[in-house]
Amino acid sequence: MPEQEILDRLAELIREQTEFTGAITADTAFRRDLDMDSLSTVELISATERVFDVLIPYEELDDFGSVGELAGYVAKLRTG
Structure with missing residues (x-):
């Protein structure tokens, strides 16, 4: 699966778990841009x-x- 497809699917997961409605790009920071705390990050992982x-x-x-x-x-x- 190409990295862009992974990125797109991660964006969907983030939207499902947060109230973030803006654009999610490779440069989107979990804490700064998405305001995700430790628990949110663990749930996303x-x-x-x-x-x-x-x-x-x-x-x-x-x-x-x-x-x-x-x-x-x-x-x-x-790919590992």
């Missing part, structure tokens, strides 16, 4: 794991500052 059938170690959560960083990580796991 859990949903991401289910949708993409990947395992993301929770100690790596702080490595994802933007939607694009998470999409890239998921892409790497899927």
Whole structure:
């Protein structure tokens, strides 16, 4: 699955979990732009794991500052 498709699906997941209605791009920051707290981030990671059938170690959560960083990580796991 191309990274852009992953990014688009992550945007859908984010909209399902938050009230954010603006554009979600690779540069969209979880905390700054989406105002996601730790719990919201964990919920998003859990949903991401289910949708993409990947395992993301929770100690790596702080490595994802933007939607694009998470999409890239998921892409790497899927091709891994």
